[in-house]
Amino acid sequence: MSTANPTITADAIGARGTRFDAKWLVIAACVALTLYLAVVPLGFLLWQSFFTPQSAAKAAQFTLDNYRQAYASEETWTLFWNSLQFATGAALIAFVIGTALAWMNERTNTPFKGLFFALSVIPLIIPGILFTVAWILLGSPKIGLVNLVLQRVFDTDAVFVNVYSLWGMIWVDGLHYSPVAFLLMTAAFRAMDPALEESAVMSGASVPQVALRVTLPLVWPAIFASVLILFVRAVESFEVPALLGLPVGIQVFTSAIYQAVHRYPSQIGLASALATTLLLITSVGVYFQSRLSSRGSKYATMTGKGFRPRTIDLGRWRYLTTAIFLAYFLAIVVLPFAVLLWSSLQKFYAVPSMEALSRLTLDPYRTILSYPNLARSVWNSLLLALGSATIIMLVTSVICWIVVKTKLPGRWLLDNIASLPMVFPGLVLGLAIMILYLYLPIGVYGTIWIMLIAYVTRFMPYGLRYNTTSMLQIHKELEESAAMSGASWFTTFRRIILPLLKPGLLAGWIYVVIVSIRELSSSILLYSPGTEVISILIWELWENGQYVELSALGVMLILLLFVLVLAAQWLGRKFGIREA
Amino acid sequence: MLTVTGLCTDYVGERGQVVHAALDVSFDVPAGKLFTLLGPSGCGKTTTLRSIAGLERPRAGEIRVGNDVVYSSNVFVPPNRRGLGMVFQSYAIWPHMTVFENAAFPLRVAANRGSRQEIREKVTRVLKTVDLGDFAEREATKLSGGQQQRLALARALVMEPRLLLLDEPLSNLDAKLRERMRFELKRLQRELGITTVYVTHDQSEALALSHSIAVMNGGRIEQIGSPREIYERPRNQFVADFVGSSNFLEARVLAREGDFYRVSSEIGGMKVLATDVLATDEIVTISVRPEDIELSESKRDGENVWEGTVYQKIFLGESVDFVVTVGERRLQCKTHPSLRTRVDETVFLKMDPEKCVALKRN
Numbered sequence: 027m028s029t030a031n032p033t034i035t036a037d038a039i040g041a042r043g044t045r046f047d048a049k050w051l052v053i054a055a056c057v058a059l060t061l062y063l064a065v066v067p068l069g070f071l072l073w074q075s076f077f078t079p080q081s082a083a084k085a086a087q088f089t090l091d092n093y094r095q096a097y098a099s100e101e102t103w104t105l106f107w108n109s110l111q112f113a114t115g116a117a118l119i120a121f122v123i124g125t126a127l128a129w130m131n132e133r134t135n136t137p138f139k140g141l142f143f144a145l146s147v148i149p150l151i152i153p154g155i156l157f158t159v160a161w162i163l164l165g166s167p168k169i170g171l172v173n174l175v176l177q178r179v180f181d182t183d184a185v186f187v188n189v190y191s192l193w194g195m196i197w198v199d200g201l202h203y204s205p206v207a208f209l210l211m212t213a214a215f216r217a218m219d220p221a222l223e224e225s226a227v228m229s230g231a232s233v234p235q236v237a238l239r240v241t242l243p244l245v246w247p248a249i250f251a252s253v254l255i256l257f258v259r260a261v262e263s264f265e266v267p268a269l270l271g272l273p274v275g276i277q278v279f280t281s282a283i284y285q286a287v288h289r290y291p292s293q294i295g296l297a298s299a300l301a302t303t304l305l306l307i308t309s310v311g312v313y314f315q316s317r318l319s320s321r322g323s324k325y326a327t328m329t330g331k332g333f334r335p336r337t338i339d340l341g342r343w344r345y346l347t348t349a350i351f352l353a354y355f356l357a358i359v360v361l362p363f364a365v366l367l368w369s370s371l372q373k374f375y376a377v378p379s380m381e382a383l384s385r386l387t388l389d390p391y392r393t394i395l396s397y398p399n400l401a402r403s404v405w406n407s408l409l410l411a412l413g414s415a416t417i418i419m420l421v422t423s424v425i426c427w428i429v430v431k432t433k434l435p436g437r438w439l440l441d442n443i444a445s446l447p448m449v450f451p452g453l454v455l456g457l458a459i460m461i462l463y464l465y466l467p468i469g470v471y472g473t474i475w476i477m478l479i480a481y482v483t484r485f486m487p488y489g490l491r492y493n494t495t496s497m498l499q500i501h502k503e504l505e506e507s508a509a510m511s512g513a514s515w516f517t518t519f520r521r522i523i524l525p526l527l528k529p530g531l532l533a534g535w536i537y538v539v540i541v542s543i544r545e546l547s548s549s550i551l552l553y554s555p556g557t558e559v560i561s562i563l564i565w566e567l568w569e570n571g572q573y574v575e576l577s578a579l580g581v582m583l584i585l586l587l588f589v590l591v592l593a594a595q596w597l598g599r600k601f602g603i604r605e606a
Numbered sequence: 607m608l609t610v611t612g613l614c615t616d617y618v619g620e621r622g623q624v625v626h627a628a629l630d631v632s633f634d635v636p637a638g639k640l641f642t643l644l645g646p647s648g649c650g651k652t653t654t655l656r657s658i659a660g661l662e663r664p665r666a667g668e669i670r671v672g673n674d675v676v677y678s679s680n681v682f683v684p685p686n687r688r689g690l691g692m693v694f695q696s697y698a699i700w701p702h703m704t705v706f707e708n709a710a711f712p713l714r715v716a717a718n719r720g721s722r723q724e725i726r727e728k729v730t731r732v733l734k735t736v737d738l739g740d741f742a743e744r745e746a747t748k749l750s751g752g753q754q755q756r757l758a759l760a761r762a763l764v765m766e767p768r769l770l771l772l773d774e775p776l777s778n779l780d781a782k783l784r785e786r787m788r789f790e791l792k793r794l795q796r797e798l799g800i801t802t803v804y805v806t807h808d809q810s811e812a813l814a815l816s817h818s819i820a821v822m823n824g825g826r827i828e829q830i831g832s833p834r835e836i837y838e839r840p841r842n843q844f845v846a847d848f849v850g851s852s853n854f855l856e857a858r859v860l861a862r863e864g865d866f867y868r869v870s871s872e873i874g875g876m877k878v879l880a881t882d883v884l885a886t887d888e889i890v891t892i893s894v895r896p897e898d899i900e901l902s903e904s905k906r907d908g909e910n911v912w913e914g915t916v917y918q919k920i921f922l923g924e925s926v927d928f929v930v931t932v933g934e935r936r937l938q939c940k941t942h943p944s945l946r947t948r949v950d951e952t953v954f955l956k957m958d959p960e961k962c963v964a965l966k967r968n
Contacts, residue, residue, distance in 0.1 A: 510762070
């Protein structure tokens with residue numbers, strides 16, 4: 027072979043840098059978008075919290091007044107104390123219920139096991155605002171069905187339950203998040219090899235000793251991480267404190283932020299100071315939770331082997347566990363939906379009675395379907411849900427490709443930044459984005475675009491999760507063999523990566539569509555006349571006292587979400603099986 | 607056809623440390639030959655192959671395919687423009703495509719792709735070559751391991767590459783199938799006359815397939831040679847030990863005798879062969895393969911004859927492995943099963959000086 031004059035091909039020269047590879051354009055655009063969405067609003071929120079409001083007459087000035095106002099007042103400490111009580115209480119209730127159910131499902135022979143998994147999708151199907159409204163109809167002192175039934179049974183006027191109280195808030199929120207606890211603890215129980223417990227038994231330990239010395243220390247990280255997640259969710263929740271707390275003056279951070287913005291003149295500086303505090307709380311929670319999870323993986327509970335979980339025969343006790351489960355199912359699914367359905371069939375809200383039964387009507391459905399804002403709200407919701415889901419899934423597919431498949435320096439940082447919106451409570455994110463586009467005159471404030479930005483930011487971490495799970499399963503050689511076949515980066519991404527990502531891509535897409543349709547806490551600070559979405563419409567109906575119309579809309583929304591969730595699960599199964 | 611000169615490739619390991627995977631690797635593969643990179647895991651053979659493919663970016667050196675420089679200090683041709691065929695260890699069959707689509711992919715993404723008809727003809731032909739003609743429309747995931755392996759080969763061959771790269775292509779198959787595919791692969795390579803670089807850690811695979819073998823260790827090439835050279839004239843203890851198994855005896859050089867040397871070894875005086883020039887009194891290692899030690903129950907004449915005691919024997923059907931104690935040393939010997947000497951009985955050993963190779967110490 028001749029060794030003289032090796033020819034350098036045109037491609038080789040190109041690779042030396044004279045021709046720019048267009049793939050970097052896509053990568054840079056996605057990275058820039060992620061950084062912009064995740065970091066800039068946070069910066070503006072912090073900045074705003076240290077400045078006076080900007081007006082035409084006066085430029086913004088540095089001040090600590092917002093924090094002084096926020097922390098000097100006794101109210102704030104009440105606020106802090108309320109939030110702490112509320113979030114801790116709700117987290118514990120959710121945890122106790124969820125753990126009991128998970129244990130019943132995983133480790134005992136309680137009947138109706140099939141129903142248990144229906145639980146996991148309940149929070150997706152019944153949005154927080156509808157769940158809260160339903161529980162108002164069930165537990166309010168005057169019209170609450172629970173009170174009325176108990177009053178009739180015991181023949182008194184005493185109020186048995188009152189959701190308009192701290193305990194009511196804790197109960198409703200805790201109940202709403204209990205399926206999350208159920209899923210988290212189910213995972214923990216599943217990840218634990220029964221052989222670890224069995225070997226303790228073989229070593230001569232008694233059942234309490236096993237529980238105390240083996241089971242508990244092993245699931246302890248999972249327990250603590252779950253409680254932290256639930257605490258963060260509860261401290262972020264807006265619907266329950268707003269609907270149940272505000273009417274009786276029980277304020278927590280989220281409702282206080284909402285009120286500070288909606289006061290006249292609105293106190294955005296104060297809201298920012300409160301939001302910064304809230305953000306601090308959630309960040310600490312998320313940080314410890316992630317530390318715990320990563321340490322938890324060091325425990326030998328995950329063997330990756332399929333083991334058959336050992337179930338305890340409860341004997342006669344299983345009637346009790348069945349009863350507990352059915353009561354729970356009643357409280358979380360049947361009663362809320364039934365009361366909404368009942369209310370949606372009345373001309374004016376009336377408690378169930380034979381007389382009311384004779385006055386069943388479809389009028390609320392007629393009213394709501396001809397409601398002036400309905401068509402526009404539905405259209406906006408669909409537009410936002412489909413738009414944000416599509417953008418999120420495509421952008422995060424590139425982001426997670428960078429994180430999982432490349433060796434670019436700083437890719438872990440990119441992963442963390444893209445997950446940053448996780449710690450933003452919806453309301454705080456809404457506030458931050460509102461502030462940003464008040465100052466940034468690019469004409470998105472007051473349009474539907476600002477809501478699209480908010481949705482994309484808020485749900486980006488979920489898209490990233492779904493894509494990452496799928497991406498990790500794609501062997502790098504599948505990509506390399508495409509390169510060896512002569513495919514460019516674009517071709518490889520379009521024809522190999524995206525099709526292989528399809529299961530995660532689709533599941534994530536539907537998930538984002540679902541959570542976008544129910545989104546309330548960011549939208550409530552960002553919508554303006556003309557850009558209402560379905561959840562805002564429900565909110566407005568509540569404020570107007572149009573309960574029956576609200577119920578009619580709620581029933582239809584729940585049915586729609588139910589269909590979407592079924593579709594998601596069907597797709598998941600279909601692709602899950604095919605990929606296996 | 608392929609010339610690799612002074613190739614150095616690093617990568618960053620799990621804990622951020624720099625790993626020198628390939629160090630000053632140089633070799634030349636003539637057109638139409640099958641060249642094997644052989645070595646234990648972590649020896650740099652796969653990194654070297656991936657550097658040729660363009661999947662790793664080397665730190666220094668030069669890689670030339672035909673007359674084109676695909677890598678040098680100021681040239682880096684990306685893998686999708688090198689036009690090389692590659693079969694991956696995992697086969698990397700795309701599960702969302704049919705057999706036909708998998709094999710047609712390289713043609714469909716090519717810049718100057720032919721007509722639909724041309725592509726169909728080429729793919730059909732290559733699938734027939736690897737015996738997958740009847741499976742074209744099947745989903746790729748429905749293929750067996752051996753079929754997937756052949757599909758990966760078809761995909762690598764369909765664009766008629768100048769060079770075929772094979773990364774442990776047989777390691778995921780079960781033993782029986784591996785043996786069959788070994789012959790299949792050899793037949794195909796010889797028939798098509800395609801220049802091939804083959805990476806494996808399996809010495810018998812390397813010996814069976816290759817025109818030429820490079821044994822690698824710790825990122826460096828220890829020896830390049832034909833299978834017979836590698837096996838019969840290993841350059842050092844690593845090569846002798848990695849390719850087949852061997853007895854190693856420490857020895858001191860006494861004198862030269864023509865092509866041979868007389869040495870004093872652990873078990874006594876020996877006549878041995880050396881590929882390098884040895885100095886008197888130099889300490890060397892003698893390598894003797896178990897099958898090159900002749901055992902018999904009667905006393906033998908000639909050079910390199912010892913008397914020993916059977917320490918252990920293992921009957922393997924086609925052969926018997928003996929461990930024989932000679933003086934202080936135990937030697938591994940492989941012999942025909944007709945030898946029925948029992949444990950603790952006396953046995954006589956004889957080694958052909960041609961087969962006793964003196965290895966320089968480094």
